[in-house]
Amino acid sequence: MGMSRSIGVIALTGGPGGGKSELLRAIADEGELAPRVAACEEAIHGMRFVRLSPRSAEFQCALVATQAATEATLLRALAHTQVRAILAHRGTLDPCAFWQSFGNSRQSFFEMTGTTREDHYRRYDLVIHLESAAVRVPEAYLRYPLAHRPEQTAEAARLDQCLGELWSGHPHYVKIDGTDDLAEKLSRGLALVRQLLASGCITT
Numbered sequence: 001m002g003m004s005r006s007i008g009v010i011a012l013t014g015g016p017g018g019g020k021s022e023l024l025r026a027i028a029d030e031g032e033l034a035p036r037v038a039a040c041e042e043a044i045h046g047m048r049f050v051r052l053s054p055r056s057a058e059f060q061c062a063l064v065a066t067q068a069a070t071e072a073t074l075l076r077a078l079a080h081t082q083v084r085a086i087l088a089h090r091g092t093l094d095p096c097a098f099w100q101s102f103g104n105s106r107q108s109f110f111e112m113t114g115t116t117r118e119d120h121y122r123r124y125d126l127v128i129h130l131e132s133a134a135v136r137v138p139e140a141y142l143r144y145p146l147a148h149r150p151e152q153t154a155e156a157a158r159l160d161q162c163l164g165e166l167w168s169g170h171p172h173y174v175k176i177d178g179t180d181d182l183a184e185k186l187s188r189g190l191a192l193v194r195q196l197l198a199s200g201c202i203t204t
Contacts, residue, residue, distance in 0.1 A: 011091030015132030015160025043067035131178035
């Protein structure tokens with residue numbers, strides 16, 4: 001699953017209600033960053049009409065494959081543009097946390113997808129973990145119908161912890177703790193993206 005590239009790929013991870021969508025919007029509204037950063041939407045949105053249960057191995061395998069293929073397609077399509085980074089709303093390892101939340105083992109995820117944790121790590125130059133509000137400020141965690149997320153507060157916090165365990169071994173993993181000050185979280189996220197762009201260390 002590893003790729004040689006001249007465009008950086010950033011995985012945005014974290015439990016529901018961490019600010020991932022908000023960070024993508026902030027970058028789109030940022031005059032300096034917007035032309036240089038492309039968004040890769042969460043793969044699950046492209047599977048709304050797939051007649052498989054999200055709890056099935058087939059669905060999860062398709063989800064991982066869809067995410068990987070979308071990232072690869074963007075890398076090829078944007079190779080000769082001014083885009084220097086792709087910001088992925090969830091990386092290919094994120095489905096493992098949801099697979100585990102359904103009562104399955106972590107090892108079974110790697111077996112069914114034919115991957116290792118290191119395969120997923122090699123896909124990304126930077127992993128930004130935006131901690132769910134459910135962890136530290138549960139009163140700020142919003143769910144359906146106020147927000148389009150079905151997870152209860154405790155479930156969101158468990159998913160966040162699992163995602164942190166999965167990604168924390170990445171050599172460029174940065175966690176931004178949950179806070180009720182969303183602007184502060186977004187500011188830190190934007191700074192990390194700028195840092196990657198400025199470093200130029202995006203060839204694997």
